Structure formats: C-alpha cells, structure tokens
Amino acid sequence: MLKLGVIGTGWITKQFVAAARATNAFELTAVYSRHEESAQSFIDQTAPATAYTKMDDFLGSDVDVVYIASPNSLHASQALAALDADKHVIVEKPLVATAMEFEKLDEALRKKPQLYLFEAARHVYEHNFQVVNDFTHRQQIDGATLTYMKYSSKYDAFLAGKLPNVFNPEFAGGALMDLGIYLVYDAVAWFGVPDNAVYLPHFLKSGVDGDGVARLDYGDFSVTLITGKTTNSSLPSEIYSGRQTLTMDNAAELETIKLDDQVLSTEKLANPMEAEAAYFAKAITGQDRNAFDKAWQLAKEVHQVMSILRTSANLDF
Amino acid sequence: MLKLGVIGTGWITKQFVAAARATNAFELTAVYSRHEESAQSFIDQTAPATAYTKMDDFLGSDVDVVYIASPNSLHASQALAALDADKHVIVEKPLVATAMEFEKLDEALRKKPQLYLFEAARHVYEHNFQVVNDFTHRQQIDGATLTYMKYSSKYDAFLAGKLPNVFNPEFAGGALMDLGIYLVYDAVAWFGVPDNAVYLPHFLKSGVDGDGVARLDYGDFSVTLITGKTTNSSLPSEIYSGRQTLTMDNAAELETIKLDDQVLSTEKLANPMEAEAAYFAKAITGQDRNAFDKAWQLAKEVHQVMSILRTSANLDF
Missing domain, CATH: 3.40.50.720 (NAD(P)-binding Rossmann-like Domain)
Structure with missing residues (x-):
C-alpha cells in the first residue's frame, strides 16, 4: 500500500x-x-x-x-x-x-x-484514448480538429472584478494551461511532435488567454486545437482520414468514439481519474521503469510544444 | 421578365x-x-x-x-x-x-x-441567416467557431495527379476562396469588420490551401473560421453569448438554429439558391438601390477581410 x-x-x-x-x-x-x-x-x-x-x-x-x-x-x-x-x-x-x-x-x-514523477494527464490513461491512438497509428491522417472549451465556474467571479488563480498570469493561468494542454497531449500522443506550432489566443484583461486556437503543422497535414474557459462549446472533435472522419465527444472526454456512423467504443467512467491512479500505482509499486519512461517522454514532448505555443503568442510566465 | x-x-x-x-x-x-x-x-x-x-x-x-x-x-x-x-x-x-x-x-x-452587380453569396439571403443575424445584433457576443469543410468531388482527381480548377492557384482555387468565403460572409454580416484577421492554411503541392483556420479579432472577442476541401467534417458551428451557445448545422447550411437545447428555427430548402435569385430579381426589377447598396457594402467588407486573410498567409493570386 x-x-x-x-x-x-x-x-x-x-x-x-x-x-x-x-x-x-x-x-x-x-x-x-x-x-x-x-x-x-x-x-x-x-x-x-x-x-x-x-x-x-x-x-x-x-x-x-x-x-x-x-x-x-x-x-x-x-x-x-x-x-x-x-x-x-x-x-x-x-x-x-x-x-x-x-x-x-x-x-x-x-x-x-x-524516483518517478508523473503528470496527471488523466485522459491519456483511459481506454478510449488508446482506441483513438490505435486508429491514428494505423490509418493515414489528413488532419484533425480538437476542441475543449468550457465556461469556467470561476469566470463569473473574474467578470465581477476578482482574480481567481485560473485567470491570473502570476499563477500561470489561462485556457491553454488549463484545458488546452489536454489537446496538446492528444496531438502529441496521436500524431507525434509537430514540425511547427502557433497559438492565437484571445487575451483577457488580466493578461491570460480566455480562449484560443492553435495550429500544429505536421508537413502532410495540420491539426487545429480550440480551447477556452469563457464560453461553452459542445463541438465534438474530429480526426480526418481521407473521406472518413473519426469523432469523439470532445478531445478530453472520450466517452464515445465513432468512425463516420459506426460506434467503435463507448466508455462511461464513474471516476475519470481511476485509470491514471492505477497506472501510477502499478509503475511505482512494480518499479516499472518502462511505464515511467513512456509517460515522461510524452510529457517532455507535450511541454516542448506547450512552450512553443506560449512563445508564439507572447504568453510567457 | x-x-x-x-x-x-x-x-x-x-x-x-x-x-x-x-x-x-x-x-x-x-x-x-x-x-x-x-x-x-x-x-x-x-x-x-x-x-x-x-x-x-x-x-x-x-x-x-x-x-x-x-x-x-x-x-x-x-x-x-x-x-x-x-x-x-x-x-x-x-x-x-x-x-x-x-x-x-x-x-x-x-x-x-x-447597373447592379451582385455576388451570389447564397446563404446570406436565406431566412435562417437572418435568424442568426437577429441574434448576434441583439445579444452580447463572446466569440464563435464557424466551420465549413467538405471533401471535394475533385480531390480524388487532384490526388491522382490532375489539377482541377478548384485546386489550381492559376484559377484562384483553394479552400478559403471556395468554402471559406461563406464563413467570412457570416462573420462580417453577423459581427462586423474585425480589427485584425489571420489565416493559417495548410498548403497542397499545387500551391493552394487544402484547408485552413482563420482567426478574426474583434477586440472584445475572437472568431475562429475552419474551412477545407480535403476532409469531411460534420462539426456544427457555434456562437457564444455568456454561458449560452447558439448552434447551427454548419456555417453555410443553416437548416436548424438552436440556442442551447431550444430550436429557434428550422428551414429545409428545395433549391438553396432561390432566396438569392428572388432578392436579385426584386432589386433589379424594382430598381431598389438600397437593396443593391446593402449587398454591395457587405461584399466590399467581405473582400477586404478576404484580402487580409490571403495576405497574412502569403496566398496571393
């Protein structure tokens, strides 16, 4: 224990x-x-x-x-x-x-x-993340549009003149850091490290990004990431392969994965953090260096891309 | 007649x-x-x-x-x-x-x-375009994500090494010119002329954009336009107003307009070009200068934005 x-x-x-x-x-x-x-x-x-x-x-x-x-x-x-x-x-x-x-x-x-150090990128450890991963590593990829936008429970306070941590640049807040990172995990895990990446944020008065769009260039195709904490979106996310389109609920909550009209996988999680907790416990208890290295390498690549995105937008903490 | x-x-x-x-x-x-x-x-x-x-x-x-x-x-x-x-x-x-x-x-x-000159921007003359227009001019706007992406019937020929007009830079082809312009019409009619606009295209080997994302900056909010002719998207389009979200099928086909879960308007057109044809006929026959001026002013603003988008992407014809 x-x-x-x-x-x-x-x-x-x-x-x-x-x-x-x-x-x-x-x-x-x-x-x-x-x-x-x-x-x-x-x-x-x-x-x-x-x-x-x-x-x-x-x-x-x-x-x-x-x-x-x-x-x-x-x-x-x-x-x-x-x-x-x-x-x-x-x-x-x-x-x-x-x-x-x-x-x-x-x-x-x-x-x-x-010692092991894990980033709690919850969805990476879920079954449906792997379902998408299997698809992207098996099929030709022609692009993707990944979305995660949610009206923050703290945004009303921000509009009322307060400065909650998630909207405070001193605490490295903003949409990219809080929700956009899920999309960067998606892109890096599923498609690899892009050749180039640009982030176009909409800045709030506090200096953090309330919402934004990132475009990742993979040479043969491009991937669009849409994130935000000031509006509510129910846009699904899509991965394109020729005429076919893989769809998921959004790019962080992967309850249902469809290929065109065909359901590939559905999964309803009671506690969405259980899969990551189990992975971390197994790696630590079993001293599974490989499980750690795999997660650490992905985190390293994700934060390289995050850094490029922030730099492209003059969003430096 | x-x-x-x-x-x-x-x-x-x-x-x-x-x-x-x-x-x-x-x-x-x-x-x-x-x-x-x-x-x-x-x-x-x-x-x-x-x-x-x-x-x-x-x-x-x-x-x-x-x-x-x-x-x-x-x-x-x-x-x-x-x-x-x-x-x-x-x-x-x-x-x-x-x-x-x-x-x-x-x-x-x-x-x-x-003499009158009209651009056949079909959807602008449809009833549901006006339904959205009424919403955007009545409500506070906090952003929008507008999408129109369709796998072109000519793309297989392009992949096979041919050069159909719609993928040929000499004929001013590409996604922005062909489908993206619907989204620019949406944005300019619904939100006005943006303060700034950037287009991030994915270029095909022929030199035109196969798909791309535009970001329009309106000061208080930003609008994202997603267009493409090489993949199939069924993403709806969204306009954000506080916690509320207005949804339409996509940003060029406006069959159903919803505000959160409430249907505001549905319209199924037998021939989607009839509304514009009727508008043009009425203006010309009735020598309705005002109807012409309104359409021409909108076209002028749309093409100012189109020019800025092309310039930002080095997409010059």
Missing part, C-alpha cells in the same frame, strides 16, 4: 484521492495546506490522515508519493522539493509553467533514477 | 438557372461556353436559349442580367466586360481574386449607377 500525501485541498484533489483509494493501491496519510482548517476539513471529508501546514514537516513524513494540485505556478518547485525529499510525485496538469522548469525536473530525476 | 444569360455550364449554373426560373422573374435566353457542345447540352437540359461561343456575341445579345460561374480567376474580368456591355451582373462567389479587382468593379459601378 502506497502512502499518499497531497498538496492542495480543492475538488480535484478530492477526486484524485477517491480514485487513488478505489485502486486499493494507495492510502491517504498526509494532507498539506497553508490553512489548518482546510487540511482538517479535507481529512474529515475523505479519510483519516495527518494535517500539515509546514511543507518541511509534510515532506518529512513517511509518505511514499506526493500528489500536487496547487496553482500551476507552484507545481514545479513543489515537485522539486518532493523529489529532494525522496518522494515519488504525481503533479496535476500542467506539470510546469516554463520550459526551464521542465529541464530542472528532468535533471532532478536523472540524479535520482529510483 | 428578366432575360438571363449565363457564363459557365457546370452544376452550379444549372442549379442557379433552376432557382432563377422558379422565382418566375427570370427567363434563360443565352448560354456562353467556349465549347458549342457544352452550351448546347446545357440548353437541352434546362430551357430553350441561344448558345454562344464568342463572348462579344453573348454580351451583344439582349440579355438583361449575366450570371457568371466560370473559374474564380475569370470572375472579375468577365463581370467588367458585362458591365461594359450595360448588363446587370450576378457573380458566383468569390466575386474577385484580388483587392484590386474589387476596386475596378467598384469604379465601373460608380460610372454606371443604373
């Missing part, structure tokens, strides 16, 4: 802890928050564990794995601190806010090859 | 002639083609008329209105010749291939204010 410590006490941490416990491979032992009440309230709502308000104490506890779901701008430094304390790490996406941060994590991992 | 002469004998001319005759305002009297057999075959399949293979003879006949559906690169010069011969003109979209061509037509029309 892996002892799990968590940083951040929001809804996503609750969902991850539930998924982790459902795998029967993790037990929650430590909860970090700057606020004692937040940590205690989290524990009351999930499982018995020790509350910590000092990072050193938290990282000094006997946890095996640290899960990080703090604001984006803190992910890398907290992950480095956890590695430094000899913990395996699972970081909510986006793992990093800059290319330099990725380099530092890569270097830290090279120095401690017994 | 307006005497109609047509240039071009393809399927679109047949459909326009059928629509024009259905309005009971036009009669077909003259058909121009470089090839006698094409003109005669067209007449055999539609209505009695005189076949012409010499442009001077065709324009010297007693037609009141000339409809032009030749390759894109010939539209402007043929329209100029028709105006010069004192004919009203209806030109299949795109009206022009360059900004300079538009200027020349504008000047020719200023010199002959009794």
Whole structure:
C-alpha cells in the first residue's frame, strides 16, 4: 500500500484521492495546506490522515508519493522539493509553467533514477484514448480538429472584478494551461511532435488567454486545437482520414468514439481519474521503469510544444 | 421578365438557372461556353436559349442580367466586360481574386449607377441567416467557431495527379476562396469588420490551401473560421453569448438554429439558391438601390477581410 500525501485541498484533489483509494493501491496519510482548517476539513471529508501546514514537516513524513494540485505556478518547485525529499510525485496538469522548469525536473530525476514523477494527464490513461491512438497509428491522417472549451465556474467571479488563480498570469493561468494542454497531449500522443506550432489566443484583461486556437503543422497535414474557459462549446472533435472522419465527444472526454456512423467504443467512467491512479500505482509499486519512461517522454514532448505555443503568442510566465 | 444569360455550364449554373426560373422573374435566353457542345447540352437540359461561343456575341445579345460561374480567376474580368456591355451582373462567389479587382468593379459601378452587380453569396439571403443575424445584433457576443469543410468531388482527381480548377492557384482555387468565403460572409454580416484577421492554411503541392483556420479579432472577442476541401467534417458551428451557445448545422447550411437545447428555427430548402435569385430579381426589377447598396457594402467588407486573410498567409493570386 502506497502512502499518499497531497498538496492542495480543492475538488480535484478530492477526486484524485477517491480514485487513488478505489485502486486499493494507495492510502491517504498526509494532507498539506497553508490553512489548518482546510487540511482538517479535507481529512474529515475523505479519510483519516495527518494535517500539515509546514511543507518541511509534510515532506518529512513517511509518505511514499506526493500528489500536487496547487496553482500551476507552484507545481514545479513543489515537485522539486518532493523529489529532494525522496518522494515519488504525481503533479496535476500542467506539470510546469516554463520550459526551464521542465529541464530542472528532468535533471532532478536523472540524479535520482529510483524516483518517478508523473503528470496527471488523466485522459491519456483511459481506454478510449488508446482506441483513438490505435486508429491514428494505423490509418493515414489528413488532419484533425480538437476542441475543449468550457465556461469556467470561476469566470463569473473574474467578470465581477476578482482574480481567481485560473485567470491570473502570476499563477500561470489561462485556457491553454488549463484545458488546452489536454489537446496538446492528444496531438502529441496521436500524431507525434509537430514540425511547427502557433497559438492565437484571445487575451483577457488580466493578461491570460480566455480562449484560443492553435495550429500544429505536421508537413502532410495540420491539426487545429480550440480551447477556452469563457464560453461553452459542445463541438465534438474530429480526426480526418481521407473521406472518413473519426469523432469523439470532445478531445478530453472520450466517452464515445465513432468512425463516420459506426460506434467503435463507448466508455462511461464513474471516476475519470481511476485509470491514471492505477497506472501510477502499478509503475511505482512494480518499479516499472518502462511505464515511467513512456509517460515522461510524452510529457517532455507535450511541454516542448506547450512552450512553443506560449512563445508564439507572447504568453510567457 | 428578366432575360438571363449565363457564363459557365457546370452544376452550379444549372442549379442557379433552376432557382432563377422558379422565382418566375427570370427567363434563360443565352448560354456562353467556349465549347458549342457544352452550351448546347446545357440548353437541352434546362430551357430553350441561344448558345454562344464568342463572348462579344453573348454580351451583344439582349440579355438583361449575366450570371457568371466560370473559374474564380475569370470572375472579375468577365463581370467588367458585362458591365461594359450595360448588363446587370450576378457573380458566383468569390466575386474577385484580388483587392484590386474589387476596386475596378467598384469604379465601373460608380460610372454606371443604373447597373447592379451582385455576388451570389447564397446563404446570406436565406431566412435562417437572418435568424442568426437577429441574434448576434441583439445579444452580447463572446466569440464563435464557424466551420465549413467538405471533401471535394475533385480531390480524388487532384490526388491522382490532375489539377482541377478548384485546386489550381492559376484559377484562384483553394479552400478559403471556395468554402471559406461563406464563413467570412457570416462573420462580417453577423459581427462586423474585425480589427485584425489571420489565416493559417495548410498548403497542397499545387500551391493552394487544402484547408485552413482563420482567426478574426474583434477586440472584445475572437472568431475562429475552419474551412477545407480535403476532409469531411460534420462539426456544427457555434456562437457564444455568456454561458449560452447558439448552434447551427454548419456555417453555410443553416437548416436548424438552436440556442442551447431550444430550436429557434428550422428551414429545409428545395433549391438553396432561390432566396438569392428572388432578392436579385426584386432589386433589379424594382430598381431598389438600397437593396443593391446593402449587398454591395457587405461584399466590399467581405473582400477586404478576404484580402487580409490571403495576405497574412502569403496566398496571393
């Protein structure tokens, strides 16, 4: 049983802890928050564990794995601190806010090859992600339009003059970082690293992108990514192969995969984070270096593309 | 009854002639083609008329209105010749291939204010186009994603090494000119002239764009246009207003307009060109200068945006 410590006490941490416990491979032992009440309230709502308000104490506890779901701008430094304390790490996406941060994590991992660090890119570990992956690696690809746009629960507060973390450039917020990264994972996993990439964002007054379109150039074809946190889209996503079109709900929630009118696969997940939690547990427990390398290589390529997209749009954190 | 002469004998001319005759305002009297057999075959399949293979003879006949559906690169010069011969003109979209061509037509029309020239932007005259227009002029707009992508019936020939007009840069072919222009009409009519516009095309070996994405910047929001002639998309189009989303089939075929789950309007057209034919006939017959000016002003703004999009992509004809 892996002892799990968590940083951040929001809804996503609750969902991850539930998924982790459902795998029967993790037990929650430590909860970090700057606020004692937040940590205690989290524990009351999930499982018995020790509350910590000092990072050193938290990282000094006997946890095996640290899960990080703090604001984006803190992910890398907290992950480095956890590695430094000899913990395996699972970081909510986006793992990093800059290319330099990725380099530092890569270097830290090279120095401690017994430790694993995973980015919690949830959908990558789902069955239907693999169904699409099998298709794209078997068929000729002529392009794709991948969409993930959702009106953020925090956007009303932003419009009312507040500055929630997800719309704050100081916390590396914005649509690309929060939802667009799902699409970049899709594109890199399914089609590979593009030859070129451009991001055309619409900037909010705070300086982050409220929505945007990325275009990835693969030589023989191009891929369009549409993301946003200020409007609601129910556009499906499409992958083109000659006259045929593969369709999925959107590019992050892959409940139904269709090829033209034919359903290839449907999957309804009770907790969409269970597949990733199971993968991370299996890799860590079984010391499966190959499973780690595969995930790390994909994360590396994804963040190379993310960095190019941000640079093309002068969206630097 | 307006005497109609047509240039071009393809399927679109047949459909326009059928629509024009259905309005009971036009009669077909003259058909121009470089090839006698094409003109005669067209007449055999539609209505009695005189076949012409010499442009001077065709324009010297007693037609009141000339409809032009030749390759894109010939539209402007043929329209100029028709105006010069004192004919009203209806030109299949795109009206022009360059900004300079538009200027020349504008000047020719200023010199002959009794003549009307319409671009056959079919969907603009449909009832559901107005339904969307009413929405966008009444509601706050927060963006839109407009799509029109269809695998061209000529693309197999292109892949087999031939060079059909629609994929030939010499004839001003490509996705933006052929299908993208519908989306530019949508955006300019519904949202106005953007502050800025960029087109990111995927180029085919012939030098035209097989597909592409345009991003129009309106200051407070951005609009994404997705077009292509090499793949099949069934993506609906969306207009965002706060948490609400207006949906249409795609951005050129507006059969059903929905606001979230509520159907605002459905319309199934037997011949989708009838609305435009009726509008053109009424304007010409009634000498309705206002109806002409409105259509011409919209065409002018559309082609300003088209020119900016082409320039941004180095797609110059």
